[in-house]
Amino acid sequence: MEKVFPSAEAAIADVFDGATIMFGGFASAGSPTTLILALKHKGVQGITGIANNIGIGDRLDDLCESFQLKKMVCSFAIRASSAAKSRFEQQYRQGLVELELMPQGTLAERIRAGGAGIGAFYTPTGVGTVVEAAKEKRTIDGRDYLLEYPLRADFAFLKAHKADRFGNLVYRYASRNFNAVMATAADVVIAEVDEIVEPGELDPELVVTPSVYVDRIVKGDRHVIRWYT
Amino acid sequence: MEKVFPSAEAAIADVFDGATIMFGGFASAGSPTTLILALKHKGVQGITGIANNIGIGDRLDDLCESFQLKKMVCSFAIRASSAAKSRFEQQYRQGLVELELMPQGTLAERIRAGGAGIGAFYTPTGVGTVVEAAKEKRTIDGRDYLLEYPLRADFAFLKAHKADRFGNLVYRYASRNFNAVMATAADVVIAEVDEIVEPGELDPELVVTPSVYVDRIVKGDRHVIRWYT
Amino acid sequence: MSSAGTRERPTGLTRELIAMRVARELRDGMVVNLGFGLPTLVANFLPPEVTVLFQSENGILGYGAIIQEDARFDQDRINAGGQPVEIVPGAAFFDSAQSFAMIRGGHIDVAVLGGLQVSEKGDLANWLVPARGGGSIGGAMDLAVGARCLVVAMEHVTREGEPRVLEECTYPLTAVAAVKLIVTDLAVIEVTPEGLVLKEVAPGLTAAEVQAWTGARLRWTDPVPEMRL
Amino acid sequence: MSSAGTRERPTGLTRELIAMRVARELRDGMVVNLGFGLPTLVANFLPPEVTVLFQSENGILGYGAIIQEDARFDQDRINAGGQPVEIVPGAAFFDSAQSFAMIRGGHIDVAVLGGLQVSEKGDLANWLVPARGGGSIGGAMDLAVGARCLVVAMEHVTREGEPRVLEECTYPLTAVAAVKLIVTDLAVIEVTPEGLVLKEVAPGLTAAEVQAWTGARLRWTDPVPEMRL
Numbered sequence: 001m002e003k004v005f006p007s008a009e010a011a012i013a014d015v016f017d018g019a020t021i022m023f024g025g026f027a028s029a030g031s032p033t034t035l036i037l038a039l040k041h042k043g044v045q046g047i048t049g050i051a052n053n054i055g056i057g058d059r060l061d062d063l064c065e066s067f068q069l070k071k072m073v074c075s076f077a078i079r080a081s082s083a084a085k086s087r088f089e090q091q092y093r094q095g096l097v098e099l100e101l102m103p104q105g106t107l108a109e110r111i112r113a114g115g116a117g118i119g120a121f122y123t124p125t126g127v128g129t130v131v132e133a134a135k136e137k138r139t140i141d142g143r144d145y146l147l148e149y150p151l152r153a154d155f156a157f158l159k160a161h162k163a164d165r166f167g168n169l170v171y172r173y174a175s176r177n178f179n180a181v182m183a184t185a186a187d188v189v190i191a192e193v194d195e196i197v198e199p200g201e202l203d204p205e206l207v208v209t210p211s212v213y214v215d216r217i218v219k220g221d222r223h224v225i226r227w228y229t
Numbered sequence: 230m231e232k233v234f235p236s237a238e239a240a241i242a243d244v245f246d247g248a249t250i251m252f253g254g255f256a257s258a259g260s261p262t263t264l265i266l267a268l269k270h271k272g273v274q275g276i277t278g279i280a281n282n283i284g285i286g287d288r289l290d291d292l293c294e295s296f297q298l299k300k301m302v303c304s305f306a307i308r309a310s311s312a313a314k315s316r317f318e319q320q321y322r323q324g325l326v327e328l329e330l331m332p333q334g335t336l337a338e339r340i341r342a343g344g345a346g347i348g349a350f351y352t353p354t355g356v357g358t359v360v361e362a363a364k365e366k367r368t369i370d371g372r373d374y375l376l377e378y379p380l381r382a383d384f385a386f387l388k389a390h391k392a393d394r395f396g397n398l399v400y401r402y403a404s405r406n407f408n409a410v411m412a413t414a415a416d417v418v419i420a421e422v423d424e425i426v427e428p429g430e431l432d433p434e435l436v437v438t439p440s441v442y443v444d445r446i447v448k449g450d451r452h453v454i455r456w457y458t
Numbered sequence: 459m460s461s462a463g464t465r466e467r468p469t470g471l472t473r474e475l476i477a478m479r480v481a482r483e484l485r486d487g488m489v490v491n492l493g494f495g496l497p498t499l500v501a502n503f504l505p506p507e508v509t510v511l512f513q514s515e516n517g518i519l520g521y522g523a524i525i526q527e528d529a530r531f532d533q534d535r536i537n538a539g540g541q542p543v544e545i546v547p548g549a550a551f552f553d554s555a556q557s558f559a560m561i562r563g564g565h566i567d568v569a570v571l572g573g574l575q576v577s578e579k580g581d582l583a584n585w586l587v588p589a590r591g592g593g594s595i596g597g598a599m600d601l602a603v604g605a606r607c608l609v610v611a612m613e614h615v616t617r618e619g620e621p622r623v624l625e626e627c628t629y630p631l632t633a634v635a636a637v638k639l640i641v642t643d644l645a646v647i648e649v650t651p652e653g654l655v656l657k658e659v660a661p662g663l664t665a666a667e668v669q670a671w672t673g674a675r676l677r678w679t680d681p682v683p684e685m686r687l
Numbered sequence: 688m689s690s691a692g693t694r695e696r697p698t699g700l701t702r703e704l705i706a707m708r709v710a711r712e713l714r715d716g717m718v719v720n721l722g723f724g725l726p727t728l729v730a731n732f733l734p735p736e737v738t739v740l741f742q743s744e745n746g747i748l749g750y751g752a753i754i755q756e757d758a759r760f761d762q763d764r765i766n767a768g769g770q771p772v773e774i775v776p777g778a779a780f781f782d783s784a785q786s787f788a789m790i791r792g793g794h795i796d797v798a799v800l801g802g803l804q805v806s807e808k809g810d811l812a813n814w815l816v817p818a819r820g821g822g823s824i825g826g827a828m829d830l831a832v833g834a835r836c837l838v839v840a841m842e843h844v845t846r847e848g849e850p851r852v853l854e855e856c857t858y859p860l861t862a863v864a865a866v867k868l869i870v871t872d873l874a875v876i877e878v879t880p881e882g883l884v885l886k887e888v889a890p891g892l893t894a895a896e897v898q899a900w901t902g903a904r905l906r907w908t909d910p911v912p913e914m915r916l
Contacts, residue, residue, distance in 0.1 A: 413565070
């Protein structure tokens with residue numbers, strides 16, 4: 001059960017063309033930049049990405065340099081302001097990449113359902129909006145809900161603060177975000193961390209992602225991302 | 230926003246006859262014994278209790294002394310072995326108290342849904358068993374699921390290790406169990422704790438129940454419960 | 459009523475004063491989520507006797523001031539707008555699924571969101587300008603359906619002088635019948651089951667003038683007081 | 688085949704030896720949940736070269752030996768059977784909703800449950816003896832549908848000599864078509880799409896004798912090996 005990999009390249013070696021990949025992170029917090037850049041270097045094509053955002057405080061937009069993305073599933077992709085357009089936005093406007101937008105809470109809950117064995121769930125979010133297109137609507141106790149299905153992926157790329165060799169993960173500040181849910185919902189879960197320690201060195205009360213969810217661990221490089229509106 | 234109450238009696242003063250009350254705990258771990266005994270002392274009647282268990286490592290069975298329970302919703306109530314019968318079991322067999330049994334994971338997920346604004350969800354648990362009686366069954370992606378609805382209560386009685394005055398809770402070992410989910414799903418959430426500290430004294434990375442969920446805090450008495458098979 | 463297009467835009471409050479007016483809606487002990495842009499400013503104008511906890515949907519309950527010093531920048535310690543923030547004593551961190559369980563489950567007292575259009579029924583449009591395409595939903599749809607009280611803070615009319623408060627929104631909706639209070643540079647308007655009620659007007663404006671810049675019928679009782687700042 | 692009622696019960700393996708045989712199914716790195724009673728004993732018989740993580744549905748991944756010393760008893764540090772347990776290095780704690788997300792979501796490699804009856808299709812009945820009434824579901828239904836591999840460890844026949852392995856269960860079911868392997872005091876039986884396959888027999892028994900104590904048709908290839916202990 002050795003989970004520690006010598007490099008990001010080794011940890012993602014079996015990522016294939018056409019893979020669906022979840023990327024943790026929310027803007028600059030908890031974004032798995034080392035793994036993303038290794039994916040860019042590896043050059044696999046036709047990726048469906050699932051992430052909260054692209055092009056805001058993350059390096060996912062780098063994957064657009066060589067047109068590696070086929071589709072993004074996310075809640076935040078096109079900035080409302082007249083700020084500089086991301087490569088993703090440019091490619092989206094040229095019809096070169098697909099975008100499936102959904103509410104952030106629905107995205108998080110669908111991923112949780114994918115990891116928790118829930119077949120589908122009803123959420124009030126999006127009722128009466130474009131989100132409800134083609135979805136089953138149901139009135140429960142006088143309130144309308146939409147039926148949403150689980151999301152899973154072939155791989156999840158995570159960023160955590162520390163891992164022990166078993167794969168337990170701890171995070172810092174607001175970097176748990178989508179990392180902690182995506183850890184549960186992919187066939188192969190790969191975490192880059194600032195530090196790898198021995199089992200027993202992490203306080204079990206502090207562990208956010210229990211080891212059962214993590215398949216591979218790699219020490220990440222330090223990438224500082226300064227991004228804010 | 231003063232949440233600290235001087236006594237368990239004061240903290241539960243407005244619990245009314247016929248109230249639905251969630252009780253945290255799993256056998257002896259994290260059971261809110263001080264609050265349960267205050268409820269016994271207060272003597273309200275017609276309670277619907279929601280808990281993982283009754284009569285195994287908890288003091289809920291004490292509520293049966295004066296027939297305070299109308300109904301229990303739980304996953305574990307009647308012991309399979311020929312061990313001494315609880316008062317609850319005796320009253321159940323005499324038809325004096327109702328019992329709604331459900332799978333433990335379904336109980337936990339229904340409570341989570343009640344706190345998370347989920348209208349209903351599909352679970353594979355219980356398909357083909359008595360649990361599916363009168364429930365909607367649906368095949369999703371080739372697998373059968375049952376539709377389950379959220380659970381909420383008028384009050385939740387919790388046991389945590391420490392609280393700060395804002396209401397943030399930390400637990401120890403296996404005592405999070407149902408406490409952490411029930412904290413989200415009742416109109417009035419009351420936590421007994423071993424120690425009350427000032428805001429800032431709990432590591433925010435360690436907080437399991439954020440303060441928003443907790444209405445009242447009281448320092449609990451120490452009740453040692455030794456129970457195991 | 460919607461033919462205001464050719465008139466000169468009225469002179470109303472600054473963005474800071476709009477934020478100051480919104481801040482007066484907040485009460486001690488509330489849990490508040492502030493959206494991108496204008497709503498963010500609300501945090502600067504809290505009365506000293508009022509302590510609220512700010513929730514950020516990326517996983518913080520209890521963030522404080524924006525950090526200006528470069529040396530203290532930390533990319534994991536950001537709010538949902540990507541801004542580096544202080545963490546206040548009594549804070550807690552959680553993941554995105556937990557954060558939106560908190561939001562969707564009705565645990566946020568007040569959400570303040572920016573708006574593009576609001577209808578007299580309280581429908582909100584704030585995620586997509588059709589002419590610009592793309593769009594970003596982010597947490598807005600969940601916050602709009604989940605917060606106990608939804609306040610929209612926005613300019614009363616567009617740059618071109620078109621009203622943003624309308625009988626029906628023409629932009630894609632964020633949520634239906636969700637907005638409780640509209641605070642603009644010209645007025646404070648309450649959304650009631652009987653329609654829009656003009657509660658306050660900006661200094662120097664009459665109720666009739668506000669009505670002229672509004673695309674839906676306002677009701678009011680003379681004299682309409684000036685906005686409380 | 689079910690007319691074994693009047694015969695003398697066969698002499699098979701002790702409970703400890705059944706547990707020892709189950710332990711041989713566990714591989715290094717597996718995550719394993721052991722049910723009440725007999726399954727609990729499996730932890731005592733792990734080969735020294737095999738390290739598994741034991742999950743307990745009350746919120747522990749990584750518990751160890753049962754604590755015997757009275758002085759070290761801690762009512763919050765118990766497994767799902769209520770027994771005080773050691774916590775191993777590399778453990779993690781979580782709440783009941785998270786625990787059953789882990790179980791239902793397919794993250795547990797092996798669950799070992801006790802059984803009352805198992806059918807040739809892999810149906811399991813283990814939560815209610817109809818004659819006794821009441822019953823307790825606990826985590827059994829979730830574990831049965833959620834674990835990747837469900838092993839049932841039980842006596843081959845009842846105290847009265849009635850077979851527990853049947854064409855159809857007569858007791859209320861825990862789960863349908865869930866059991867993969869049956870380990871009893873008389874045999875090891877695999878549940879396959881083609882029916883029950885007798886893989887091993889207890890020392891001193893023949894395949895035909897095991898068949899005589901079984902209420903469903905067994906298939907085997909001679910010679911059937913003795914149970915590996």
